[in-house]
Amino acid sequence: MSRDPAAQPILPGATIGIFGGGQLGRMTAMAARAMGYRIQVLDPDPACPARFVVDGCIEASWDDSREAANLARGCDVVTLEIEQISLASMDAAANYAPVRPGRNTLAVIQDRIEQKDWLRKHGFPVGEYRAVRSLDELRDAIRALGGRCFCKSATGGYDGRGQGKVGFRPGADAEEEARGAWEALGERAGVAEKAVDLEREISVLVARSPSGEVKVYPAAWNHHENQILAWSVMPAPLTDAMAAEARQLAETIADTFQLEGILAVEMFVTTAGELLVNELAPRPHNSYHSSERACVTSQFEQLVRAVCDLPLGEVEIVQPCAIANLLGDVWLDADGSAREPHFDRALAVPGIRLHLYEKHRPRRGRKMGHLSAVGSTADEAVANVLKAQGQL
Template sequence: MLSFAVIQDRIEQKDWLRRNGFPVGEYRAVRSLDELRDAVVALGGRCFCKSATGGYDGRGQGKVGFTVGASVEDEVRGAWEALGERAGVAEKAVNLAKEISVLVARAPNGEVKVYPAALNHHEEQILAWSVIPAPLSSEMEAKAREIAEAIADTFQLEGVLAVEMFCMTDGKLLVNELAPRPHNSYHASVRACVTGQFEQLVRAVCDLPLGDVGIVQPAAIANLLGDLWLKDGQAVEPRFDAALAVPGVRLHLYEKHRPRKGRKMGHLSAVGATADEAVELVLRAKALL
């Protein structure tokens, strides 16, 4: 069984995944600058570094080996500072084709529902947009579902769990991180699926029959960061009226009163006849803000 204390620590989480036979990329736990230096060498020189606890949406993260002409020592020191000079993981850079997530719901009685995979696009380590369903082969979709369900069963989950995965260029899947809660990438489930993730969470924790997770229509979301409310240091109001004029688009605000750079303030959602159309519509609306 995986406790929340373990899942909240990236070192412990990755160790648990590896110990239980789930596919993860090469990584090293680092607890000092010297350990980070050694890890970068052992992992081939190109790494993503993440703090063991806390940190999200690009916070508590650094990179080594991606800046042409940069000193490796300077990059390592910069990554260590990004970690807050505390424990973290160094992950070997992989040949990535796309990033997906799979949401699993599991009730105390053992009933399980696995949502169709979501395709996720990040910019500067922050989720920019996501769409359900992800454009995957039937074989890769089935494998992703199998991995996510097995993790939930091994975890003895009661609630919902988002399993973030890397789709490799060679067709393999690697587990990136686990999030035992409703997930940003499944906000589109409210419009895409028969049962949205928030209703499903209530059903799961109350041991009620889990809802149907079938696709009603493809749907996409685009995150709205605090940057949209700030221009040249001044507060501005985004052009919500222009965005909402795009067919099929809705606005969802999180009632956060202090916008700041990189802070998720809400999202736009859109539906379409296809996943590509849903993405095109939501990005068109975002551009009008």
């Protein structure tokens, strides 16, 4: 799509505000600084990863609308790297600067029930699910969905938190599993999703500017362990027809939202050859960290271009690239005592780069960084990154 000639881009030298100072905000800030922008972030953690690479950091909670307004007062545009921002904070910031993506997009995505209902209402393919708001509703949903389900909290929760599953342990007591799943939801509203026969999980990242220009990245193939992304590679091994279908699906979702920014669309590829939308993320996505080395334009630079209404960068793959997440477990022995990973051994593997987020307190399951590796093929890139990970 061609750009609107009347559009007014926000040029380098301006200030970008980011709701959230985690690793995604950090890497976005680094890309923005390379382009000549100044960066302000808001985050409740005074030692958030972005603090060390930005011009200023406001320490405030996600629902502090007064401080959200203060962030926007000093910025030319505001974006986000986390979905937990309250709508009141979004509205307060929008009084002083454009907020991209906007509150209408976030209102749908930050609640999984709203998100699933929105996708279904607009005709996008989703697996069978039920909204649940009590233990009795969860019991009924499990029976209606055939017994094997993933249960996810409606708000918050990621990397396996706020999630439970039932029907996967032979001989398990059904009532005990239902109660366990309800406790995993925090005894609050959530969704129960019928388990699908899965071939693989993929994601597709879309960038869309206020002028309506759109770029869609090639799909990434994602491998999860304990409901946390373990590794991801671009390009995903898909047929041309499947790749085109995934691209069109993601682009249509972004257009339906009238997205301003970037959107990651997580999808299931079933053994029957169907594509089902799993979840949406209106921000940089873990599976596209590989875009820094695989693509002409990284997801982080693309977010800057999109929210500043600059021409979007090209997204073609230059070389296959894989990433492997480094969790806090790498820094801990089996007994919980601290250890220092052998980064020198990992970096001895050809084609490896190390990306650490300056998080100083490792915890099991906490994302502390990632490794990236290139290869002549996607399979070779995965083999390289896993070999390096094994050296740690």
